[in-house]
Amino acid sequence: MPRRFFKFLQTVLALALIASLTVTPMARAQDDPPPPAEIVNDEGGAVSITGEVPYTNSFFTLGVAQPLVILEDQAGFVDRNEHFLMPLASQTLGQITSDFFTSPFSYSIALPIEPQGSLRDVDQDTAEEPGVQIFAIAYWTNTFGEPFLEQRDLYGGGWSTAYASTRVSEDADTEREITGGQFLVYAPDDAQGFSSGFGEDGLLFTADDPVVTLPQGYTIVNMDTDPFTFDRSRHPVIDLIEPEGAALVDLSGESYPDAFNQFIDILAKEYAFTDYKEIDWEAKRAEFLPLFQEAADKQDSQAYLRALRDFAWSIPDGHVSGPFLPDDFSFATAGGLGIAIRELDDGRVIATFVLEGSKAAEAGIAPGTEILAFNDIPIDAVIDEAVAWSAPFSTAHFERLQKLRYATRFAAGVESASVTFLDEKGEETTVELAVTGERDSFNFSSFNVGKTGFELPVEYKLLKESNYGYVKINSFADNDLLSVQLWERLMRTLNDNGVQGLIIDMRQNAGGSGFLADQMAAYFFDEDHVLGNTGRYDKSRDEFYFDPRSEEVFYLPADELRYGGEVAVLIGPNCNSACEFFTYDMTIDSRAAVVGHYPTAGLGGSVKQIRLPENEQFQYTGGRAVDANGEIHIEGKGVPPTVAVPVNEETLLTDDDVILNTAIAWLDEQLALEITNGGDLVVGDEVEGELTPGVRVRYTLTVAEGDVLNILAASDEMNMLLTIYDLADNPLLSNDDLIEGDFNAGWTELEIPADLTLIVEVSSAGDDETGSYTLTIEDAKE
Template identity: 30%
Template sequence: MRSSIISFIFAGFIASSAVAQDGPRSIEGTVSSDSFIFQPQYWPNPSVGLLDATGFVAGDFDSFVPADDQVLGRFTDPLFTGEGRYRIDLPIVPRGGRLDLNGDGTAALGIFTLVSAPNLSSDSYLEQLEQFGGLFSILIDQQTGAIETGSLLMFSEDGAESFPSAWGDDGIWFTDDDPQQVVPQGWSVARLVADGGVTIETDPRPEINTIEAADAASPDFSSLGYVEAFDALIDHLWTHYAYTEFRNVDWDAVSARYRPDVVAAADADDAGGFYLALNDMALSFEDTHTAVSAGFLNQAINTAKQEAELSRFGAGVGAEALVVSDPDAGILPGDMILVSRVAEGSPAEEAGWTEGTEILEINGMPAHEYLASLPLIEATGVAELQPYLRAPRLFSFPDGAEVSFTFRNSDEQDARTVQLTAGDFMVPFEPSKPEKSTMPIDFTSIGGVAIVSWRNFSDHMLSKIAVLEEALQIESETGSTGMILDLRGNGGGLVELYQVMASYFFTEGDPMPEQPFDTWGYDAETGAFVRLMPTDRTLYSPRADLAFTGPLVILIDQGCASSCEYFTQHLQLLDRASVVGQHASLGAGGFIDRINMPAEISFQYTAMRTTFRNSDEPNLEARGVIPDVRVPVTLETLAAVRNGEDPVMDAAFDVIAALSDPRLKLTATPWVWTLAATVDLEEVEIDAPEKYEVTFSDDGTYTLQADCNRVTGNWTLEDAMLTMTPGQATLALCPEPSQGETFARIMASANAIDFNGDDLFIIVEGDDYLVLQLEATE
């Protein structure tokens, strides 16, 4: 446990007297990174500035730095297209917290860190999560939060404050055993060296650069030969792949299985063969995040991919398969495989197959077992999805292959077995999914329900936030009954963007925890994966007027991956959204890194994993997001899609209707009487509101506390008209002043009701009070 000597004050501070300024007037430097994610796509609208770091020094990472405690600079040479040079002009006296490191009782030392990050909210400051999503001038231990090395900018008001001159015997900065040195008045720079030394500089224009940990750079094996690069890849994955234990990966066995293919590719100088070996290895892990990619213009690789696919699956029998899933009927994915379409003049049609024909066996093997033997078209560890990601190859074979099928038509009791010859028999295209917008983000409104859809969290980031804000603005003006977020086919992307977009569905009074999951990263010192330091930061809508708190439904499918899944599961775990879909999501849990390989090939793998909080259980990997409402996969739902309908969207509207039912709001919480308005529109505050409470039960009964008396009865709600019929009641004489008799009388009549946020309004007729306001207690 660190023994802190810090007296730590967060307050906006403006000096009333001049401060000597013999030190820096401005700072300059370079923002850079060797991580693959440091590119314009993931760093839109980059900002650079100084953040109040007094909290970091004190070990507090649970708070965000207010806008007034930030000093933004400008890039003098742009990122990515230039050298990423910046300049920040320093204020004469900065705002922000002050520390007392010399123990004299006066907190007069400000400490700041350089930060550069994407400014997703396009504000004139870094908003909430943006402050922690970039590069700094210091390195922080990801397990303990201790500052390890780097540069800090300091401001001393009186020239009497001290700062460590080195770390003490514990090897940790800012603890009792640190030797001290005096900080000159005004601005200065502290350079914290990794071996524990500190120098303080007062140059008028010091150079401060962003820094990153040595292992933050993405590996690059592109200059090696195929075999050498493969061996280096295996060595790296052996220690850095996040799910080695979870998947029981034997790296010796993996190398023995795929290295001969790599050697053969190297001997033949065959880039395509090298790609196929790496791709087969990546697919074998059944990890969505682990994948191989190459440039679209690489002819050798494209040819190898095409030839490999055609040699195994280049011909067919003229039919399309449907993997049925209907949990309500007890049919799980893989239990039943039906023919959904048959091409005219194909072997399948000649054999008597029709829509609804059930496939029982293929080449003498039960259909579900044969399906399980096929390679996935996309990697996933989610068991229920694997049949769907194999089904497109179920009726595909090498050209001329003789294949035996045992099947049963829907109008027949007996099964039949036929021998079919695979050939060039194409099934004409028909959509199997509802048509989606090609726009990066789209917004519409149907029947008072706002529908927003976007295809990923990785491009057009500023546009996505702008359109979401526009949708929320329209929603707030029109008062929609709910919102549907259609994330089907959303392939994921930047974690920070998912968190920023999710924050719009929370208020400052009821915020969203930033980290509902634990994150694990590789620690070179221990040679193992360790749990990174959790924080208790919370997020809420960057614009309070746009926070949406109404009914929310998220649509997912097997194309929802990575950040799409985190977004969905985050809101689902907080009971903020209901999830509707036909399938679980893809199960891509964790954070990725990419390794450059020869032949312009990139090998992507899961470098960090996540688990449920305070658990070793993966929250998404090989699990996915499980829908709260399942829509079956049947011939009927498929036919509906092909007719232009959307059964999943229809189910979402049903959920919105149920969540919007005022009966649910009434029964969700007890209500206390807090305010009333007279017929003269005079507001009357209710003393001791806890004495006036009503609870509506699902069974149509209510319990009402009217000061010292208690009333029970029945209630109904029709067209916003609440009728309460009292039953048994106590008749005690309550001490004055009491509103018990008034409360019981008004609530026992038929009154119109309305909701506004967490408040219930009772509109009264023929009484001294015109409106009663009740607040939710839960």
């Protein structure tokens, strides 16, 4: 071959080698030590760190009882291990040194002489070396277990993506990669290397990183400079970073119309259920923008707030919340008739409350009276046109129930209204009733009736009649730490006492943390089920994205904290959001019966807030929740009862808690109580019988309208329980103490409203006693 060809070939090979070194970086050779880092502020290394944690997110403090600022071991990021759990020994806890509930709050961390983090060799050479310990300063909240972070506190593990000293990418191509901010690095000696830049790939701790050698001890690494800055100050100040995706969007400085226009643009991209609910945002812009422009032209803040409220009401989503105008509310609902109404399963509307001494009562309206019309307008149309000030709603059933409340309210200045009803003879009657300022009827129909604000987040007791546990979860937005402590105490108490059945009352739970709700449900399972996922608008992808790494799962508690008995969950339309996720979780593998009149509220997503003019915080749904199959499972539907309680006169016109009694009856059935047939009874009968543990005796009793009865179960050996059911097995009445402290059970002078066939059930109060009894049915008139 000609010599020049060899020269050409050598040149080509040399160029190819250079190209290969550029395209595919190789690890440094073992005998090529990196240069020492250029140190600024060389004071020997940090001994303490102080700083501030700013936050604008409205939900940052929600439920938080034990906030923590810690040294967060970054071995999970180095390894790109999403499930890395920081060792307890590595978690150096700081002190919060100002009011946590005022942003920004300050912190201080006294550094240990030698930290106990995970060592990682990141100098990209081929030698095996001890490596360095890498920490971020990070904010967390402790909810579970001891005052350190465990798997549940860490949401399964990994590394912080918000409120840390590091800046984390939110772009699709580099999502969760650390792209800036500051590390605290500890080198056990002066021979350990560390990256001094991101390299050409823009990623940290990869083969193309330039590397320097760190001095022994602590060094602060600032990744916002190129090359990185290495600081050895004794008392560095490091403020944590609130990422753009978590920060509150603030449009409060804009004009009314400009803020509204920008907000519509945001909702068109970020609202979670636009297609599902068939919302046309441009149509809403055209409908409401003139109202905001008019309010701006007139400088009328009240007109602006009313426009914003009406806009919120136009979105069929119970998570959406705009301004509440108390003066408008008080004016619109100022008057009442002294009655509350409900709609039955058969479509009739009846009075469920009549104010004692009211004109309605004097006119012959009583609980159970069928209401036909107000002001000659059919009652169905009245309900349809009622304005429910608790709007908007995700489900038609909850909207209907709230409209029933507001249908009986009248604006200030209305003096009277006509009411058409069926009187006690079944004849149609119309009366004119004065509208007064009474609010008793309105309060009676509230789905929060009885709540005082003094409740604990979790309250429980033992039902003495059945020996079942009863727990009411009032909120998932209270003190999370206290909620879990009470919850775990309940689990231990149930297990220690061998309680066979548990009733969980969720009927007045307005929601809160969906994660907390899921993890509290985990105490009833032995498998870490996948529960679903939540998709959010991803700016870099310009679409809703469900990150497979964010699947919601159970993180199971310790074996001794799990409860394996039968469970019934009580629900209603005032079970909202996180309450519904808990209820849905309990339907997995049919773990619990769900008992109620109606499905839950149907709020199936996570929320965001935005600040608008007049300092208004507007809430909307930004997260689309789906089940493990990717299907929308709660929004617009709610969780339906698996044990449906009918809505009729018998279930509404009683002081008994019919839903609770139905749950007790279901638990009894599941726990294989033996029900024996005692035969038929008539008024005047007296029968004797025997009970053994787990046995109940039922008798069929025929009664007539107008009967007044004394029904008594007596025993000298057992604490008796007497329960009356209808033929559909719905419990109507229950009593275990005719006289306080007495063994006997029953009722005296019980008035019978109609010709009925009843089931009278005799049992011992705990289903655990043996003895004889006497059941007496006598006419109280004689």
